Every structure is written in C-alpha cells, then in structure tokens.
Amino acid sequence: MVQNFVSGSTFLLYYFFLCPLIIANEYDLPPHIIVIMADDLGWDDVGFHGSNEIPTPNIDALAYNGIILNRHYVLPSCTSSRAAFLTGRYPTRMGLQGDSIQGGEPRGLPIDIKILPEHLQKLGYETRLIGKWHVGFHTPQHTPLHRGFDSFLGFYNRYISYYDYRYTQGNMSGYDMHIDDQPAYGLKHEYATDLFTNEAVRIIDNHYSQRPLYLQISHLAVHAPLEFPPDDYHEENFTHIKEYERRKYAAMVTRLDNSVGRVVSSLGDRGMLKNSLILFLTDNGGAPTGKYRNWAWNYPLRGTKYTLYEGGVRGVAAIWSPLLQDVARVSDQLIHITDWVPTLYAAAGGDIRDLRELDGVNQWRALNHSGQSTSRTILLNIDEISKTEGAIHGRFKLIRGSIDPHGQYDGYVWPINHYRRRVTISYNTTRILHSVVADSIRTHLGTPITQPSTMITLRQRATVECHTNSTSPNIFNVSTCNQTECLFDIIHDPCETKNIAQQYPMRVTDLDQFLAKHSNSLMKQLRLPVDQMADPRRKNGTWQPWLKPGVFVYPNPNGAGAIGTTAICAHIGMALIIVGLRAFI
Numbered sequence: 265m266v267q268n269f270v271s272g273s274t275f276l277l278y279y280f281f282l283c284p285l286i287i288a289n290e291y292d293l294p295p296h297i298i299v300i301m302a303d304d305l306g307w308d309d310v311g312f313h314g315s316n317e318i319p320t321p322n323i324d325a326l327a328y329n330g331i332i333l334n335r336h337y338v339l340p341s342c343t344s345s346r347a348a349f350l351t352g353r354y355p356t357r358m359g360l361q362g363d364s365i366q367g368g369e370p371r372g373l374p375i376d377i378k379i380l381p382e383h384l385q386k387l388g389y390e391t392r393l394i395g396k397w398h399v400g401f402h403t404p405q406h407t408p409l410h411r412g413f414d415s416f417l418g419f420y421n422r423y424i425s426y427y428d429y430r431y432t433q434g435n436m437s438g439y440d441m442h443i444d445d446q447p448a449y450g451l452k453h454e455y456a457t458d459l460f461t462n463e464a465v466r467i468i469d470n471h472y473s474q475r476p477l478y479l480q481i482s483h484l485a486v487h488a489p490l491e492f493p494p495d496d497y498h499e500e501n502f503t504h505i506k507e508y509e510r511r512k513y514a515a516m517v518t519r520l521d522n523s524v525g526r527v528v529s530s531l532g533d534r535g536m537l538k539n540s541l542i543l544f545l546t547d548n549g550g551a552p553t554g555k556y557r558n559w560a561w562n563y564p565l566r567g568t569k570y571t572l573y574e575g576g577v578r579g580v581a582a583i584w585s586p587l588l589q590d591v592a593r594v595s596d597q598l599i600h601i602t603d604w605v606p607t608l609y610a611a612a613g614g615d616i617r618d619l620r621e622l623d624g625v626n627q628w629r630a631l632n633h634s635g636q637s638t639s640r641t642i643l644l645n646i647d648e649i650s651k652t653e654g655a656i657h658g659r660f661k662l663i664r665g666s667i668d669p670h671g672q673y674d675g676y677v678w679p680i681n682h683y684r685r686r687v688t689i690s691y692n693t694t695r696i697l698h699s700v701v702a703d704s705i706r707t708h709l710g711t712p713i714t715q716p717s718t719m720i721t722l723r724q725r726a727t728v729e730c731h732t733n734s735t736s737p738n739i740f741n742v743s744t745c746n747q748t749e750c751l752f753d754i755i756h757d758p759c760e761t762k763n764i765a766q767q768y769p770m771r772v773t774d775l776d777q778f779l780a781k782h783s784n785s786l787m788k789q790l791r792l793p794v795d796q797m798a799d800p801r802r803k804n805g806t807w808q809p810w811l812k813p814g815v816f817v818y819p820n821p822n823g824a825g826a827i828g829t830t831a832i833c834a835h836i837g838m839a840l841i842i843v844g845l846r847a848f849i
C-alpha cells in the first residue's frame with residue numbers, strides 16, 4: 265500500500281528542534297486546516313440546498329453545525345478555479361482564465377507565484393495534497409512537491425478513471441497516479457474516492473497532532489466518468505431516481521459523503537477536531553451536459569460548468585470549525601474562491617500583509633462574526649478567447665457572451681417537467697443527527713449539535729427559490745446573453761431570468777468599467793498545442809513531466825515585468841523552441 269511519506273530524518277529533526285517550541289505554545293497551536301474539494305458537484309446535489317434526491321447526511325451535518333456559504337463564487341472550470349484557490353488571484357492575471365489544461369499541454373501555474381501551501385509551510389504547517397492537481401506538470405518544478413506540498417498522492421490531469429487511474433488525451437493514454445513525484449505503481453485498484461479517503465485517514469492517524477496540518481483532499485468525485493463505487497451500491501438504492509446515469513452519480517455523491525464522515529471521525533479520534541477548520545467546496549458547478557457530463561444538477565440555478573451563469577460559478581460551500589463563534593447559520597456574504605488564501609492564512613495566525621498582490625480578501629473576521637462586509641465587486645472571469653466575461657457588485661451581475669453558439673450550456677438541460685416531476689423521498693433529519701460527522705462532533709467536542717428544527721430552518725434559508733408567478737417571468741423562458749449583455753438582480757432573481765440592463769444603465773456602466781480595468785491588466789491565455797513528447801508511451805505508460813525544469817518562466821502577474829520564455833514562445837513560433845527544450849527524448 266501507500267508508504268509513509270514522512271522521512272525519518274525530517275521527523276527527528278522536527279521532533280528535537282521544533283517540537284519543544286511548539287509544545288511551549290500548545291494552546292496557541294494554529295488550527296488544522298482540512299480542505300475537501302469536490303469536482304463538478306451540482307448546486308442541487310447536497311441536501312442542505314433543498315434537494316431530497318441524494319441524501320448527504322455527513323456534508324449536511326458539517327454545514328448545519330458550521331456556516332453555509334450560500335454566495336460562494338468560483339471560476340467556471342477546473343484549472344482556473346484551482347489556480348484561483350491556490351494563489352488568491354484572479355486567473356486573468358496568470359493567463360489561466362480559459363479552458364482547463366489538456367494532457368500534454370505544456371503550461372501550468374506560474375512558478376514564481378507563491379501558493380497557499382507555501383505560505384502555510386512558512387507558518388510551520390505540514391502540508392499534504394491528496395487527489396487532483398490539474399494546474400500543470402510539464403516540468404518537475406510544476407508538480408505539487410515543488411509547490412509547497414510535503415506529500416502528494418494523486419493525479420495530474422483533468423480526471424482519471426475511478427478504478428484503473430487512467431487518463432486519455434487524443435491518442436495518448438496512460439496511468440496517472442503518483443506518490444510524491446513518482447508513479448504509484450502497485451496500488452490495488454481501489455475506487456479512487458476510497459483510495460483518497462484511506463490516505464487522508466492514514467495521514468491523520470499518523471499526524472503529530474502538535475504540529476498544524478494543512479490537508480487538501482481534492483476529490484476526483486464527482487467528475488465524469490460515471491463509475492459505481494464497489495460493494496453495497498446496487499441498482500435498488502436510488503430507485504426514486506429515474507435515470508440510470510443519475511443513479512450512478514447519486515452513488516458517487518454518497519461515497520463522497522461517506523468520505524467526509526470518515527475524515528471527520530478520524531480527526532475526532534486523534535483529538536484534532538477541537539482545533540480544526542474544515543472547508544467543503546466544489547471547484548465549479550455541475551456538468552449536466554457536454555463532453556464531461558456527470559448528470560449533476562444545478563437546479564434551480566441556470567447554466568452549467570463552463571458558464572458564468574449562477575449554475576457555473578455559484579458553488580456549493582460550507583465551513584465548519586469550533587473556533588468560529590457564530591455558527592449554525594446561512595451566510596449571504598459574497599465570498600470568492602480567491603478569498604481562501606488570505607482567509608486561511610489569517611486563520612492560521614499569519615499576517616496577511618505578508619501576502620502581496622492578492623485579489624482575495626480576508627473573510628476570517630466576517631466568518632467569525634455574522635456581520636455583512638461592505639459592498640464589493642468581484643470578477644467572475646474574462647475569457648478573451650470564448651469572449652465571455654462577468655462581474656458582480658452587490659445584487660447586480662453583468663455577464664456577456666456564451667461559450668456555445670446555441671446556448672446549450674446557458675439554460676436548463678432538461679425541460680421543466682423533468683425537474684418538477686422529481687419523485688422525492690423524505691428529508692431525514694434523524695439520519696443527519698446520527699451521521700458520522702454529527703456523532704464525532706457530539707462525542708469529541710461535547711458541544712450541543714444542531715437539532716432537526718434548526719436544520720429545517722437553515723435548509724429553507726439556503727434553498728434558492730425562483731418565483732414563477734404571472735408577475736415574474738417563467739424561469740424557463742430566460743433572457744439569452746449571447747447576443748446582448750445581461751444585467752441580473754441575483755438577489756431577487758437568482759435564476760437569472762430577467763435582463764434588466766436597460767432599467768439600470770448606470771449599474772451596467774460601473775460594472776463595465778470594472779471589467780475594462782481587469783481587461784487592461786489581463787494576461788492573454790497561452791493555449792498551447794498538445795505536445796506529443798508528453799506521450800505516456802515514452803514514460804513507461806505513465807503521465808509524467810516531460811520537459812526540463814527551469815525553462816518556463818512566466819511574465820509577472822501584472823504583465824509589467826519581463827516577458828518570460830513561454831510568452832515569447834507563444835508569440836514567435838513556439839513549436840520550434842519547445843522542440844529545442846525537450847528533455848527526455
């Protein structure tokens with residue numbers, strides 16, 4: 265199985281030199297930070313957003329005993345969202361605002377920008393990544409161990425198959441599972457969600473609890489391909505769901521939910537829970553259509569992954585920690601995924617003045633006290649290639665463009681009857697009250713836990729309603745923003761049915777100016793062709809870095825500094841230069 269990553273010497277060094285310092289300070293030990301990131305999870309696929317279809321008792325228990333982050337905005341696709349999460353900056357500053365990185369495409373997160381685990385390492389954290397990376401691996405310098413993680417068990421690409429851990433790009437196909445920076449051969453073919461959960465539990469079990477831990481579990485789940493978890497999942501489990509594929513998806517969500525329970529339970533058993541902060545979030549909205557369709561539902565939010573409609577960028581998120589005072593509530597605070605770098609750094613006791621050039625803001629105080637912060641404008645994205653852009657200020661959201669000429673991703677995937685006819689099982693709050701997460705909180709913290717009546721109230725607050733009476737437009741008769749710009753009032757019209765750009769020209773102008781400002785500092789995307797030298801056939805059938813370290817230097821994020829090799833490549837016959845750089849021919 266997976267070996268213990270911690271080298272003995274590092275541990276001894278730590279134990280004899282650093283440990284006494286930390287013990288002296290035991291009560292000030294920064295919190296263990298556990299980030300659980302789901303992939304392509306739909307808005308409507310957790311119980312706390314009002315759906316009865318797929319029970320998620322552990323995730324719900326975490327949310328009801330913590331804070332439901334109901335206006336948490338993310339980027340519309342994987343690479344851009346993870347880049348924003350890790351750097352605290354808008355991907356437009358790094359040229360990562362567009363399509364996710366393809367296998368064999370020689371680009372990634374610029375290595376001159378410090379990322380979250382690097383910041384936390386400086387504060388004494390042990391930093392571990394499990395699961396998906398997908399922010400570049402063309403050179404060894406771009407892989408997790410060179411980017412602030414002490415250990416890694418996971419995959420580099422967009423997705424892998426759940427049992428044999430393979431990824432295919434065009435005619436290139438290979439194994440993609442790694443321990444640290446080596447291929448992880450010899451693993452038994454365990455369902456990926458379980459492999460990652462077992463590794464998380466192993467890390468927690470072996471963690472020296474007087475040292476703060478940063479553990480990021482970036483699940484493959486519930487990205488396509490749809491594959492059933494093993495053992496006790498049978499077709500009869502989700503008989504209230506009509507579609508076979510959606511039942512598969514439901515089983516995958518359930519396995520993810522179990523994983524959350526196991527992680528929280530092991531934190532409890534190790535005595536770490538009372539000093540933990542757990543963030544659960546999705547990287548972007550669900551994908552009910554398209555190439556990587558996973559049968560997620562963003563209902564009643566409009567749009568899907570890839571789009572700037574709410575279904576693409578308003579992501580499921582909740583935070584739980586006994587260090588937060590004011591919990592069991594729904595927060596309407598506007599939070600952007602770039603906020604986690606300063607927020608977690610502050611929670612870890614760092615001084616955010618150490619972090620420069622961030623777009624994210626520190627939300628730690630706002631999370632601890634339920635007040636709303638001042639009005640703020642956030643950039644949803646500017647993708648100069650697909651010609652889509654959007655921004656939010658308060659209740660107003662301006663968006664332009666469509667990624668698909670037929671608006672395939674912009675509305676609802678199924679006709680309204682499909683949603684309305686949903687056969688529901690009842691919402692079982694007893695099951696949440698006795699979930700592994702709730703049991704762990706009860707047992708290990710001894711604090712009162714959120715009771716069913718409060719759960720129901722919170723759930724109602726967290727459920728998005730769309731008004732469909734005669735005075736407001738039918739939610740399925742929506743404005744298209746592919747020809748004209750759209751301004752939506754997302755507080756009163758969260759389903760984005762009614763374009764109010766003409767009624768509020770000043771709002772449009774303000775958001776326009778904000779977008780123009782970001783357009784000016786935008787770094788153009790380097791959409792590079794897939795490099796055939798990345799072919800896993802050259803690397804014992806495994807996806808691995810294929811270019812020499814140190815060659816790829818990116819322009820600085822303001823676009824003001826020296827233009828790096830890659831950017832020059834992109835502008836002057838990059839293919840030739842890349843040929844010259846190839847490492848392991």
Ligand SMILES: *[C@@H]1O[C@H](CO)[C@@H](O)[C@H](O)[C@H]1NC(C)=O
Binds near residue numbers: 435
């Ligand atoms: C794989 O496809 C690329 C083009 O997409 C082609 O250039 C290359 O020769 C193919 N390689 C093999 C081994 O078929």
Ligand SMILES: *[C@@H]1O[C@H](CO)[C@@H](O)[C@H](O)[C@H]1NC(C)=O
Binds near residue numbers: 496497500501
């Ligand atoms: C699925 O069904 C099987 C057999 O009926 C049962 O043992 C199992 O507990 C069910 N699993 C879930 C997650 O409901």
Ligand SMILES: *[C@@H]1O[C@H](CO)[C@@H](O)[C@H](O)[C@H]1NC(C)=O
Binds near residue numbers: 588632
């Ligand atoms: C949250 O606020 C309370 C009350 O002001 C304070 O005692 C506590 O230290 C704060 N917690 C954190 C983690 O900042």
Ligand SMILES: *[C@@H]1O[C@H](CO)[C@@H](O)[C@H](O)[C@H]1NC(C)=O
Binds near residue numbers: 671
């Ligand atoms: C815009 O999208 C709608 C569907 O939402 C589609 O019917 C229409 O053809 C699209 N128009 C253009 C110009 O792409």
Ligand SMILES: *[C@@H]1O[C@H](CO)[C@@H](O)[C@H](O)[C@H]1NC(C)=O
Binds near residue numbers: 692694695
């Ligand atoms: C709700 O969950 C509890 C605990 O899992 C179970 O005993 C009970 O039968 C469930 N109730 C319904 C109506 O399904």
Ligand SMILES: *[C@@H]1O[C@H](CO)[C@@H](O)[C@H](O)[C@H]1NC(C)=O
Binds near residue numbers: 733
């Ligand atoms: C119709 O919807 C509007 C909001 O769009 C709401 O203010 C109004 O009360 C609704 N009317 C009825 C009769 O439900």
Ligand SMILES: *[C@@H]1O[C@H](CO)[C@@H](O)[C@H](O)[C@H]1NC(C)=O
Binds near residue numbers: 737738741
């Ligand atoms: C759709 O909305 C437009 C403009 O809001 C309206 O003119 C049209 O009658 C609506 N169509 C339906 C079928 O509701």
Ligand SMILES: *[C@@H]1O[C@H](CO)[C@@H](O)[C@H](O)[C@H]1NC(C)=O
Binds near residue numbers: 449450804805
């Ligand atoms: C090549 O891959 C196989 C598994 O596919 C593995 O067993 C073997 O050890 C690998 N060889 C090297 C040299 O890494």
